[in-house]
Amino acid sequence: MVTKMDEQAKLEILKDILFPDDRGAVQDIAKRITLVEHIINDQKQLAEKVDPLVDEKISAFTKRIPDTLGPTITATLKKEIKNHKDEVVDALYPVLGKMVKKYVAQEIKMLSEKIDNQLGFLKRFKRKMRSWFGGPTEEQQLMRELSSATIEQVLLIERDTGILKASYSVTNTIDEEMISGMLTAIKSFVEDAFHKKNQNLELIQYELYNIHLQSFVTHYVAVVISGDYHLTSKNKLQDIIFNFYYNFMAMNLDLVFHSKDKEKQGKEVRTIDKDLLIKELEASFGNAKI
């Protein structure tokens, strides 16, 4: 027993001689492990250490996006735009239309105001002359000039088939589905007969009524108007149509349009409910002043 203890003590002495720093090193390692454990468990401390590294990596990755992911993104976008050209154009059309129209309208308004200033006196004189020579009174003439156009009927029609998708009407008229078909036939005939690509029939006039036709890619909107229909009314009406199309039709592309492929694949095809379309037409055109 005594011999065994001696041997153990000797071994320890030998160990101290051979590895003098061993114990200190173990203690140091243990301390560092405790510190690392503490840092990992304390989120704030870990964040202080890791965040700069992550930020650096993200920054490097962001800089490399044009080189690494750029071609893939461009190719995907090109493919999507190519495959869904109509939908993209239909979504952009109202936005571009609005921009162009507003610019043109602004220019025309300025021109019109200049002409009005020049002709104001002449107009008043003309009204007086007409009333003196047995025509309607000056007040009646003024009323007539001020009487605005009224929206009587709005039809949302599928451009190729001429099939009526929804309608809004103030008064009852003859079969709207037949009107839609006939309007489409007239429109197709005129647009085809003059061989002018990308030109659309925009207005049909008959006595007291005007039918304004606003074409988009897959659908067009026909608005029947009574009363004085001038450039100002047309501007207002176009704004309403563009707003309706942009807010409702263009923003609901996946509901309005569906590819035949999806149908064939047996996937569920979502389309806009007719009642909802009618409500939307009524909301947009019902109390509109043009």
Next chain:
Amino acid sequence: MQKSKKVVILGHFGVGKTSLIRRFVSNQFSDQYKVTIGVHISKKVVDLSDEDSVSLILWDLEGTDRLEQIREAYLLGTHGVIFVFDINRPSTFQNLKRDLETVKSKVQDRPTVVIGNKKDLVPEEEISSLLEEHDIPYDYLTSAKTGETVEEAFLHLASILHHDS
């Protein structure tokens, strides 16, 4: 549920396209021939069951002896076709197969019902030999004048279009 379908009626001059539509839509017939200029639109709602119906928007196109010259704008988005020939006038069906190929290429293979009209003008026994002789691929033989088989032909197409959608 009601669905709307665009149907174009095609065929040579004077085969009775307008008369067939008139018989089907308003059950009327007139002996006076009026040439269709451009296109005329009619509509008829066909009830297929208690719940389902199809609204047929019928595009009566002006007759032409050269089908390749049909105004293509009128055919856009067509769901179904009724092709009419006159049993009494061989010139309207002599090239029927070629005519149907032309139509097929213009309407992207849409369902087509082929009608031989004016059945009342040709004796029954002559009709079969005449059609066999020319190997005519027809679906219905009708008479817009008497109304025979007119409704059946249109209903057949309506049913195909309903199931097709």
